[in-house]
Amino acid sequence: QKEVxxxxxxxxxxxxxxxxxxxxxxxxxxxxxFWYRQYSGKSPELIMSIYSNGDKEDxxxxxxxxxxxxxxSLLIRDSQPSDSATYLCAVGTSGSxxxxxxxxxxxxxx
Amino acid sequence: xxxxxxxxxxxxxxxxxNVTFRCxxxxxxxxxxxxxxxxxxxxxxxxxxxxxxxxxxxxLLSDRFSAERPKGSFSTLEIQRTxxxxxxxxxxASSLAGEGVEAFFGQGTRLTVV
Numbered sequence: 001q002k003e004v005x006x007x008x009x010x011x012x013x014x015x016x017x018x019x020x021x022x023x024x025x026x027x028x029x030x031x032x033x034f035w036y037r038q039y040s041g042k043s044p045e046l047i048m049s050i051y052s053n054g055d056k057e058d059x060x061x062x063x064x065x066x067x068x069x070x071x072x073s074l075l076i077r078d079s080q081p082s083d084s085a086t087y088l089c090a091v092g093t094s095g096s097x098x099x100x101x102x103x104x105x106x107x108x109x110x
Numbered sequence: 111x112x113x114x115x116x117x118x119x120x121x122x123x124x125x126x127x128n129v130t131f132r133c134x135x136x137x138x139x140x141x142x143x144x145x146x147x148x149x150x151x152x153x154x155x156x157x158x159x160x161x162x163x164x165x166x167x168x169x170l171l172s173d174r175f176s177a178e179r180p181k182g183s184f185s186t187l188e189i190q191r192t193x194x195x196x197x198x199x200x201x202x203a204s205s206l207a208g209e210g211v212e213a214f215f216g217q218g219t220r221l222t223v224v
Contacts (some may be wrong), residue, residue, distance in 0.1 A: 004152075032210030043201055043215040044153065051210055088152050092210045097143065097166060100152030 004091050006101035011037055015110050019076040023089030023101055026070065032092030033065055033072045037085045038103065044088055046072060079108040112136060114216035116122050123192055128145030131219045142185050143213060144177055145201040148208070151180045153201055157183060160207060166208045192223045 010071075032051055036044035050056045050063040050072065057074040062075040072091075076083055086105045090098040121127050135142045140161050145153035154165040156175070157167045161182035171177075179185040188213075189196055199220050205213040 019224045034212070043199075044217045046212055046214060049210075049212050053174075069213075089151075096141065096144075096205065096209060096211060096213075097158055097211060098153075099155070100150050102150065 001103075003027060003093075003099045004089055004101040006087075006104045008013070008104070009029055010105040010107060011031050012107045012109060013079050015079060015081060015108055017079050017108075018080045019083065019089050019108070021074040021076075021089075021104050021106070023072045023074075024070055025089075025091045025099075027091065027093060027099075028067075028105065030091045030093060033063070034090040034092070035061075035074045036088040036090060036100075037083075038088055039085045055063060059076065076106075079106075081108045081110050084108050114202055114204050116200075116216035118219055119217060120201055120220050120222075122224060125194060126141065126189045126224055128188065128189055129192060129221065130186050131200055131214055131221075132184060132186050133186045133202030133216060135202070136214060138206070139214075140207050141211070141213075142179055142204070143186050143198075143203040144185070145203065145215075147199045147218075150195075157185075160172050176187075189221075190214045192221075194223050197221055197223045207224035 035048040038044045048063040064073045086103040089101040143158040144156040149151040159179040199218045203213040203215045205211045
């Protein structure tokens with residue numbers, strides 16, 4: 001079992017729709033969770049962090065965390081073509097290093 | 111620009127040569143991380159420093175890899191006797207100290223070993 005698994009892509013949504021990205025993790029003691037956006041050929045860019053169960057909203061982005069289910073998700077409302085990228089789920093493990101999933105490639109079609 | 115800075119952005123080297131990359135973290139950040147990313151994969155942790163101390167190394171970091179952060183500011187990652195399998199994007203990130211802190215990445219150095 002991989003430490004961090006993301007829903008297989010690629011994911012394609014029409015402009016204006018809600019994009020839903022999912023991630024599960026195996027280490028029950030993990031306490032910090034992050035979503036990074038990575039455009040092709042570029043480095044990861046932090047877009048959301050979440051530490052407590054529930055929802056955290058930032059503009060069009062909402063991160064959801066359920067530690068009992070070891071599940072974290074990212075919702076992107078009113079998706080725009082500029083949101084087309086690979087989204088990486090990262091889990092904070094011991095020593096503050098991050099363990100990443102393989103990423104989900106999102107395409108928003110105009 | 112006060113973000114994480116990496117140099118060079120691209121490096122092409124012949125197999126067997128040594129290469130060195132540099133990372134300058136965000137100035138107030140005392141933690142610095144190195145990751146490696148290959149196509150279609152998420153970044154993989156290599157090592158991290160808190161100030162000048164190297165606190166953790168992944169078993170991915172073979173004997174040919176060495177990292178330093180001599181004065182707790184910039185860091186270098188050296189790969190000796192490069193192999194084609196070393197071709198990847200090498201990413202540096204920095205953060206404040208503490209559990210669960212947010213880490214910010216530099217632009218990366220893309221290494222191609224021919």
